[in-house]
Amino acid sequence: MAKKTTKRRPPGKPVVGIIMGSQSDWPVMRHTAETLEALGIAHEALIISAHRTPKRLDTYASEAQGRGLKIIVAAAGGAAHLAGVTAALTQLPVLGVPMHSASLGGLDSLLSMVQMPAGVPVGTLAIGRAGAVNAALFAAAILGLSDKKVAAALTRWRERQTANAPLVPSDEPQPAR
Ligand code: RP5
Numbered sequence: 001m002a003k004k005t006t007k008r009r010p011p012g013k014p015v016v017g018i019i020m021g022s023q024s025d026w027p028v029m030r031h032t033a034e035t036l037e038a039l040g041i042a043h044e045a046l047i048i049s050a051h052r053t054p055k056r057l058d059t060y061a062s063e064a065q066g067r068g069l070k071i072i073v074a075a076a077g078g079a080a081h082l083a084g085v086t087a088a089l090t091q092l093p094v095l096g097v098p099m100h101s102a103s104l105g106g107l108d109s110l111l112s113m114v115q116m117p118a119g120v121p122v123g124t125l126a127i128g129r130a131g132a133v134n135a136a137l138f139a140a141a142i143l144g145l146s147d148k149k150v151a152a153a154l155t156r157w158r159e160r161q162t163a164n165a166p167l168v169p170s171d172e173p174q175p176a177r
Contacts, residue, residue, distance in 0.1 A: 009033075009037065009042065009043065009044075010036075010037060010040050010041060010042045010043075011042065012042035013042060013067075013068045014042045014043050014044040014067075014068070014069060015041060015042055015043070015068065015069060015070045015071070015143065016036055016041055016042075016043040016044075016069065016070065016071050016072075016073060016136075016139050016143075017043065017044055017046070017060070017064055017069045017071070017072045017073070018032050018033060018036075018043060018044065018045040018046070018072075018073045018075070019045075019046050019047070019048040019057075019060065019072065019073070019074050019075070019082065019086065020045070020046075020047055020048070020074075020075040020076065020082075020099075021047070021048070021049040021050070021052070021075065021076035021077065021080070021082050021099075022047065022049065022052075022076075022077075023047060024077075025047075025075050025076070025077065025099050026045075026047075028075070028097075028099060028100070028128055028129055028132050029045065029073075029075050029097065029132055030045075030132075031129050031132040031133050031136075032045075032073055032075075032097070032132045032133070032135050032136045033045050033136075035132075035133050035136030035137065036136045036139070036140075038157065039136065039140050039150065039153040039154060039157060040149070040150070040153050041136075041139070041140060041143065041150060041153075046060070048060055048082070049076075049082065050076070050081045050082040050085045050086075051081070057082070057085060057086065057089070058089060060086075061085075061086045061089035061090045062089055062090070064090050064092055065090060065091065065092055069092060070092065070093075070142075070143060071092060071093050071094075071095065071139045071142060071143070072086055072090065072092055072093070072094045072095070073094075073095045073096075073097060073135045073136070073139065074086045074094055074095070074096050074097070074122075075096070075097040075098075075099055075132070075135075076096075076098075076099060076109065076113075077098065077099030077100065077101045077106065077108075077109045078099075078101050078103075078108055078109060078112075079108065079112050080096070080098055080099070080108070080109040080110075080112045080113050081112060082096075083095075083096030083113050083122040083124070084096075084112075084113065084116050084120060084122055087116070087120045087121060087122050088120050093123060093142060094121075094122050094123065095122075095123045095124075095125060095135045095138055095139065096113035096114075096122040096123065096124040096125065097125050097126075097128075097131040097132050097135050098110040098112075098113050098114075098124065098125075098126075098127045098128075098131060099127070099128065100127055100128045105127075106127035106128060107127075109127065110124065110127050123138065125138065129176075137154070137157070140153065140154045140157075141154060
């Protein structure tokens with residue numbers, strides 16, 4: 001099932017699966033992949049849609065745990081049912097990242113992920129890039145409970161973030177965060 005989608009993936013069997021409804025989600029979701037890479041967490045990234053490729057989703061979610069995945073990050077926009085359907089098909093933790101949408105700015109994506117009825121949880125993060133980065137960090141926090149290397153990588157990541165936070169504001173233009 002796993003296809004090569006990023007060039008610098010950490011070696012090993014993927015433990016985090018990143019799925020997204022469309023190629024158009026990748027410019028945002030690559031931030032999940034890049035953050036996992038920075039933490040040395042093996043992962044895979046695939047395009048799987050609940051409505052365009054329902055059979056692909058059924059197979060992926062049903063086989064995920066058996067293949068060794070520990071967490072699934074699901075990103076979708078609009079009526080973002082991908083994360084909820086995935087969570088219904090597996091007992092693995094599913095983290096949802098709502099995508100920005102043209103009509104409603106991603107509020108539709110956010111509400112359709114976060115408002116899961118009691119019984120099938122989706123851990124929903126922020127809309128867009130912040131959610132994509134935080135999905136990777138959240139996955140690391142979960143994995144770090146039973147993996148000392150991941151916990152140490154997350155500690156180093158946070159220490160770097162703290163070290164890079166300036167005390168005095170600069171007048172120079174800053175890169176987008
Ligand atoms: C969702 O519809 C995808 O996750 C994407 O965010 C949105 C728009 O998809 P495209 O029309 O750009 O393929 O399924």
